[in-house]
Amino acid sequence: MTEFSQTDARKAQLAKRYRAETRFKAFGIGAICTAGLILLFLMGSILISSLPAFTQHYVTLDIEISERHIDTQNLADSDWRGLARASLRAQFPDVQGRRDKRALGKLLSLGASDDVRDYVLANPSSLGTSVRLPVTFSDDIDLLLKGVIDRELPENERVVSNQDLAWLDQLVAEGRISRKFATKIFTNGDSREPELAGLRGALVGTLWTLLVTLLASFPLGVMAAIYLEEIAPKNRLTRIIEVNINNLAAVPSIVFGLLGLAVFINFFGMPRSAPLVGGLVLALMTLPRIIIPTRAAFAAIPPSIREAAMGVGASRLQVIMHHVLPLAMPGILTGTIIGLAQAAGETAPLLMIGMMAFIVDVPTDVTAKATVLPAQIYMWANNPERAFMARTSAGIVVLLSLLLLVNATAIYFRKRFEKRW
Amino acid sequence: MTRFGLSLSILAMAISIPVHAHARDQIEVVGSSTVFPFATSVAEQFGRMGKFKTPVVEATGSGGGLKLFCSGIGLQHPDVTNASRRIKKKEFDKCQANGIDMTEIVIGFDGIVLANARNGVPLKLTRKQIYLATAKLVPDPNKPCQAAWCAPIANPYKKWSDIDASLPDMKIEILGPPPTSGTRDAFQELAMSKGANSFPHMKALKKTDKSLWKKLTRTIREDGGWIDAGENDNLMVSKLAANSRAVGVFGFSFLDQNAEKIRGAIVEDVVPSFDNIADGKYGISRSLYFYIKQAHVGTVPGILEYVREFTSEDAFGEDGYLLDKGLIPLPRQERLKYRKDGQNLTKLSM
Numbered sequence: 001m002t003e004f005s006q007t008d009a010r011k012a013q014l015a016k017r018y019r020a021e022t023r024f025k026a027f028g029i030g031a032i033c034t035a036g037l038i039l040l041f042l043m044g045s046i047l048i049s050s051l052p053a054f055t056q057h058y059v060t061l062d063i064e065i066s067e068r069h070i071d072t073q074n075l076a077d078s079d080w081r082g083l084a085r086a087s088l089r090a091q092f093p094d095v096q097g098r099r100d101k102r103a104l105g106k107l108l109s110l111g112a113s114d115d116v117r118d119y120v121l122a123n124p125s126s127l128g129t130s131v132r133l134p135v136t137f138s139d140d141i142d143l144l145l146k147g148v149i150d151r152e153l154p155e156n157e158r159v160v161s162n163q164d165l166a167w168l169d170q171l172v173a174e175g176r177i178s179r180k181f182a183t184k185i186f187t188n189g190d191s192r193e194p195e196l197a198g199l200r201g202a203l204v205g206t207l208w209t210l211l212v213t214l215l216a217s218f219p220l221g222v223m224a225a226i227y228l229e230e231i232a233p234k235n236r237l238t239r240i241i242e243v244n245i246n247n248l249a250a251v252p253s254i255v256f257g258l259l260g261l262a263v264f265i266n267f268f269g270m271p272r273s274a275p276l277v278g279g280l281v282l283a284l285m286t287l288p289r290i291i292i293p294t295r296a297a298f299a300a301i302p303p304s305i306r307e308a309a310m311g312v313g314a315s316r317l318q319v320i321m322h323h324v325l326p327l328a329m330p331g332i333l334t335g336t337i338i339g340l341a342q343a344a345g346e347t348a349p350l351l352m353i354g355m356m357a358f359i360v361d362v363p364t365d366v367t368a369k370a371t372v373l374p375a376q377i378y379m380w381a382n383n384p385e386r387a388f389m390a391r392t393s394a395g396i397v398v399l400l401s402l403l404l405l406v407n408a409t410a411i412y413f414r415k416r417f418e419k420r421w
Numbered sequence: 422m423t424r425f426g427l428s429l430s431i432l433a434m435a436i437s438i439p440v441h442a443h444a445r446d447q448i449e450v451v452g453s454s455t456v457f458p459f460a461t462s463v464a465e466q467f468g469r470m471g472k473f474k475t476p477v478v479e480a481t482g483s484g485g486g487l488k489l490f491c492s493g494i495g496l497q498h499p500d501v502t503n504a505s506r507r508i509k510k511k512e513f514d515k516c517q518a519n520g521i522d523m524t525e526i527v528i529g530f531d532g533i534v535l536a537n538a539r540n541g542v543p544l545k546l547t548r549k550q551i552y553l554a555t556a557k558l559v560p561d562p563n564k565p566c567q568a569a570w571c572a573p574i575a576n577p578y579k580k581w582s583d584i585d586a587s588l589p590d591m592k593i594e595i596l597g598p599p600p601t602s603g604t605r606d607a608f609q610e611l612a613m614s615k616g617a618n619s620f621p622h623m624k625a626l627k628k629t630d631k632s633l634w635k636k637l638t639r640t641i642r643e644d645g646g647w648i649d650a651g652e653n654d655n656l657m658v659s660k661l662a663a664n665s666r667a668v669g670v671f672g673f674s675f676l677d678q679n680a681e682k683i684r685g686a687i688v689e690d691v692v693p694s695f696d697n698i699a700d701g702k703y704g705i706s707r708s709l710y711f712y713i714k715q716a717h718v719g720t721v722p723g724i725l726e727y728v729r730e731f732t733s734e735d736a737f738g739e740d741g742y743l744l745d746k747g748l749i750p751l752p753r754q755e756r757l758k759y760r761k762d763g764q765n766l767t768k769l770s771m
Contacts, residue, residue, distance in 0.1 A: 110466075272497070358461040358480075384678045
């Protein structure tokens with residue numbers, strides 16, 4: 001009987017332990033669900049608020065490409081804006097007075113002139129004829145058509161006047177309004193007009209910067225890791241170096257920016273706002289993030305491989321170059337790619353070296369003035385125009401997609417080349 | 422060996438990237454984040470004309486910009502700096518010591534507004550009330566000062582209605598720019614100090630002990646009535662829209678762009694509107710500047726043309742495109758003066 005009661009007590013204890021385990025599991029699931037929900041909410045709200053930036057409204061105008069506005073000898077320098085505005089005014093013959101005419105002209109974007117010019121430059125035969133061409137609307141009109149600006153509000157509370165609304169309604173009634181995918185967000189550099197602002201300059205700037213980062217940090221990082229892991233004797237000095245590398249990984253990134261400003265710009269006289277300096281600063285930041293996983297990758301290779309190679313008479317260099325390094329490559333590449341992805345999302349160090357700047361031209365080399373995606377996003381977020389809100393979110397979506405792509409590549413490499421022992 | 426050779430050549434490539442840039446053919450502009458939207462618009466328009474590269478504009482703050490600007494002559498230093506306040510004597514002397522002669526251009530005005538949510542109570546304030554709501558130390562309300570000097574007390578006002586019965590019964594909660602901001606400097610100078618001067622003994626103090634007067638009238642309360650809200654004015658607008666009791670302090674252009682969410686407080690019986698700021702009726706407004714480094718004109722191509730674009734009627738005139746960005750134009754006479762100064766490179770002296 002004693003045995004029975006003992007089992008009873010045990011059963012109760014066991015049930016208690018199971019309950020504790022179930023609770024623990026539930027907490028775990030709860031934590032994951034909360035994190036997932038927050039992530040979903042964040043992504044969802046960014047994606048939704050970015051949607052307006054990916055489309056743009058156009059108004060189709062009958063444009064008479066005549067000598068009156070255009071200097072056929074000097075197409076690039078002609079008054080294209082005047083032509084676009086005159087074509088819009090032709091739709092409203094009863095608009096008189098300088099003020100009204102100006103207000104009407106402001107329905108169009110400053111980029112409307114580019115639409116007309118690019119068309120004529122691409123189709124020289126259109127000179128002297130009349131064409132129907134969609135031209136870009138200004139940001140406020142675009143937002144109104146998208147419903148972001150509420151037309152039911154009293155006039156003094158919205159940026160679009162009643163007059164503008166009347167004109168717009170007439171254009172809508174005539175079926176001249178169209179909505180298209182906003183290619184400019186990928187093909188243009190930065191602009192102060194939201195409808196013309198694009199990410200191309202920042203994307204190319206990011207690529208140049210990361211190229212410099214890769215070229216500077218990858219060879220240095222891998223060489224340092226090989227030496228420390230495979231060749232260096234384990235003594236006090238190498239331990240100090242090791243501790244310092246781990247410390248370096250935890251240094252706030254702004255410190256690297258200050259270092260870059262003092263050393264690269266002020267001492268070596270490198271240009272401000274250039275991907276060269278940005279890339280070198282980010283390389284310093286990325287170095288420990290390459291060295292640490294590379295060393296881990298080397299340490300994970302079983303000593304038997306080294307011993308076997310040595311056994312058949314390979315030199316130390318041959319062991320490393322022919323056997324250990326190729327086997328460690330997936331780990332090294334994963335570390336490097338994740339390090340670069342982190343560098344791609346960095347803004348603080350770039351603030352100090354002038355890469356947070358308004359730059360319209362797309363950079364052509366590593367010494368040209370450039371900005372990077374996160375810096376571009378930050379600058380858009382600070383602009384007063386309403387349409388930049390959507391542009392900001394769109395920039396975030398592009399940056400996130402880029403990072404996702406990079407991380408997916410890292411996973412691919414790991415899966416593709418990974419060897420198990 | 423080939424792999425080794427490849428990695429060597431990659432290394433060599435990395436090292437051989439040209440370090441010293443060729444002569445600069447692009448104007449570099451630094452300075453105030455308040456002037457930034459205007460300078461960038463002009464830079465873009467200037468680049469669009471196609472004769473010169475688009476200038477690079479960096480927002481470093483007025484003080485940071487002048488520091489970079491005054492650090493020397495040479496292509497590694499900027500050519501133009503923007504400022505939301507006038508250059509200080511100290512900065513000017515430093516510039517002179519480095520051999521820099523400059524030209525000063527005033528581009529227009531910027532109003533500083535106090536605004537709250539549209540669904541909140543409309544505010545009608547005087548500068549005196551603004552001072553009492555924001556200063557750390559204020560004159561004691563229970564003992565009106567009869568003598569030449571009375572010691573101030575810690576700000577006792579928790580609600581707007583404590584300051585004046587006509588104001589709403591609402592906790593004082595002001596979101597304002599942080600200490601690095603030129604907007605904050607201007608707010609302290611134009612709203613707080615002037616408001617403090619409505620007390621005779623404070624006004625007298627300005628003559629007897631100016632540094633104490635500055636300290637007393639320009640120190641912002643730290644007991645929670647004023648909250649530093651960061652440099653991002655868009656964020657502030659959405660905070661105001663979400664909290665109808667909060668009052669924000671920022672530049673007029675953000676009020677202009679967000680008129681459906683927020684309403685500007687009436688200050689000294691004047692509505693913060695475009696016309697009132699342009700006419701100088703609205704009290705809390707300041708001038709915006711930029712400075713040209715004379716030694717760089719001719720070395721860096723396009724500086725004079727950039728200045729001409731900035732000071733053209735098309736840009737900073739009464740119908741110019743900078744108006745759409747929130748700039749408030751100068752009177753005609755002054756516009757003519759600065760256009761001439763810009764082209765003749767009139768030297769600034771202090």
